Amino acid sequence: MAGYILCHSSRSFEYDLVFLMEIFIQTLTNALVLAAVYILVSLGFAFLFNMLGIFNVAHGSIYMAAGYLGYLFIQALGINQWIGLIIVVVLFAGLGLFLEKFCFRPFIGDFNRQIMIGVAIIAILETSVNILIGSQMYIIPTFVEGILKAGAYSIAWDRIAAFGLGGVLLILVILFVNRSRWGQQMQAITQNMEGAALQGINIHQISAIVSALGCALAAIAGILMGSLYTLDPFMGDGTLIKILILIILAGVGSFKGVIYMGLLLGALYATLPLLIQGAASDAVAVAIILVILLIRPQGFFGHEVS
Amino acid sequence: MKKYLLVALVLILISTMIFSGCSKETAAPQTLKIGVLADLSGFLSVFYLEATHDMQLTADYINEKGGVTIDGKKYNIELVIRDSKSSPDGALAGANQLIFQDQVKYVIGPIAFEGAATTPLFEQNKVLHIFNSTTTSRLEMGPDWPYAFTADDSALDFSTVEFKIGQKEFPNAKTCVMILPDDGTEPYLMPSVIPILQSMGYTILNDGKAILYPNDMQDFSPIVSKLNSLNPDIMFQPEAAPPAVYGILKGMRAVGNDAVYIATLFPGDPNNVIAAVGAEAATNFACLNYTKDDPGYPQILKDLITKLSPNAPFFTFTLGNCLMVLTNVMKAANSLDVDKIKTKWESMDTIEGVYGKGTVGGEKTFGARHSVTWPEPYNKFMNGQIFKNLPWINPGPTP
């Protein structure tokens, strides 16, 4: 297990300390980057789910499609990375508006048909990407090249950039939710939809904005993921599971919880594969979460079960 | 009474619908149906969508050259391709369809770990099935399965090639680790690999165990941290998809570790490596893969490459190679009978394929001479520079 990290017989004690420090720093960066990606992609889901009860199972696939579209612009058409990112984000915000109008709004309160449409969207996006471009491309060029070296430690700049971008976006989203008028209206709808409507809040307008925001955040996460790791047409399936785990842990109805639990999930998935061989690491992560859920089935930050 | 009629009408409609799909078994007498089980969807489709396309080119090529002549009769090859969905149960569904609906007698595929599901079914129905890649697991091939063959290098042969590359290109490396996906390969592969490594003078870190990663892993940085903490001189990865290779290579260089890394990289244009991981990271790295312009290719492969569309990012004739081997054994046996093909294959020493002459072997590993191996081309990367068209490495016949 962790034995080989802690007592590596061939190294001296001072060297061991440096070495442990190195692993610690690496794992910390990995955890933070993973957490940033998970939080970004989950927030879009959480907004719609908390506000209107829309269970968008296609969110993972939207994130995957954004990664591929980003690749298309940046690598295939040779557009500057940052401009490409902005184009994709704008396009996906548009997609969010479209989805809200035609796929979510007609089915508010109808859980069954939401899932039906979601599964159909997953099938269409995955199959299209698989057939059209799936077999040909893998990685979006890194946004920031090079490696930061500080003494014995080294971290790739693109990870720092990804984490920085994620952090800035997160602060902006928190400000949006807490300070802006739209954000406060969104919170009002989350608490009581009829009451909010009676107060003159335009629910459709807010849900459109939130859907666009959610898809845009997923698009950013997808492109970040594509530049840090690799793209594959079926990566949305695994991501959907991560999103759902995050939402369950955070508790339905909580934005704050998504952020804290995102950090927890990032830490789990960055640390466990280091200690446990192979697929068992996933199982242990899930077991830990299951124990947490058995103690608190409604999640950490969710309001009480109604 | 009319209502009864209505009910009867609906029932008849349903039954005709069920039956109508079944009555299409008319095959022209001159075609030779060969089944293909390939992952057209799921995480392995990155490889197999292109591979099935290239296989079709090979089939067309064989047909152009006059097809397969057996006992004075000419046969044209017709490929029946089914999706195995990158999962054992998908492969099983595809195998059922190939055997019972398409009624093929020869099947190429599926890939490695899916074989555990399909092999019993193929054997039960006496279908000759040829893997293009195996994990050397007894569930896929072995003494219990008389109709299981492999016509391309297995994980064991790739390992041998990689060790030989390591010795040749990076002779100073002493400590090594093996990296494998967690798909059931390890218990079969490691016992055969460890003696080879020891005879070559390598010390195996991690207590002689392989580093395993989940099959669908995306973020390889924990694996990288683990590798970095072991700090090997050289890392071997005989069974890898490009995302894993890119993830590990990029990650290792990002944490400042310059350990030698040798991996299989099918499919892939070596130029993709630098685009994917950056020039800075592409150092001390060697990968087994094909380039379009290697002058060492045999004539068949050169002909096939000219048929590729210029947009094709890479090529992988591994399935086409299996087809070529199968047809050549059929010709040599001068029969379409599965048992005769099987005995002929076991008695041959070399078989002609897309990549040239392959060597038959596998007595010790599979219990019978059911495997064919080929020399593998590789590319080396030092400081962001590619060294292409190096001499091919021959793993020798599978033990």
Next chain:
Amino acid sequence: MKRDRMSKWAKPMALVGLIIILAILPLLFSSPYLLHILILTFVYIVGAISFRTITISGQFPLAHAAFMGIGAYTAATLSRYLNWPPWITIPAGALTAGIIGIVFGYPFARLRTLYYAMGSLFFGVAITYFVQSLKITGGYVGLTKVQPLFAGASRVPYYYFFLVLALVCALALYRFEFSRIGNNLKSIAQSHLLASSVGINEARYRVLVVAIGCFFVGLVGAAFAHYTPIVTPSTFNLSATLWLAMYVMIGGMNSFAGPIIGTPILYFIPQYYFSNLRAYSPFIPAVILIIIAYLMPKGLAGLIFMLKSSYLDKLWGRIKGKRVADAAGN
């Protein structure tokens, strides 16, 4: 009044006719591939019916395929390692699934609607991960060499076995749904406060229905393990559960016939008639789903019901030479 009697008999007649057609099918046409797909359709029909049975209590069990997996893996493990015969392993698989259903049902009985759906979804995902990583369950490849149910390569005995199994399960679950317990469950779904105020122990009933649904899906999963001889984690993962839910939904949640209509349409037809499309084939179910989601809010069974109450009655009235108003008296 004669008409009433006839319409009362039309449904059982159609049912009996369908069963007869299915029963003589292997005699008329013995394509093993057709039988294979039909066997799987029967398996999924039982899965979908038991899924719907849990939903009548207002719970949405998004771990259902995982329970099928529990049944299958239990049977496979017992058969492979202990060499137990199928007639012990199949009930053992069903019981294990039912018991785990109870164990999992209690902590989650506190949760309602969406919360319950999320909790059970996570439970299913967790089971998939456990099965994927354990040595005893064969990891990613799964368990092979499960003892087959019948000797020989023929699919016909399997076909009859699964046909009978599906009929028995459907009948049992039908009786359950329209029993007193079933009515209590429906009342819990409508208003749990009202239900508990008239003395219905909500938590106990909800756990009971989960246990029964899991028992039946475990039963068919265990039988399935003895049919395919290999069980793999990917057969029972989240997307399998979602598809099971789809089979129920396109048929219609409100009708017992829903899953029986939905499964053939979403599984049998794409699998049997459209698999030549290869990589394009996932588009077919997607298109079916979109059409049904937008055009038939109550699913296919709802559509049939709608047609029956409007168009068919009109047609019927015309055939009988009566006025529509007379015919619509029922």
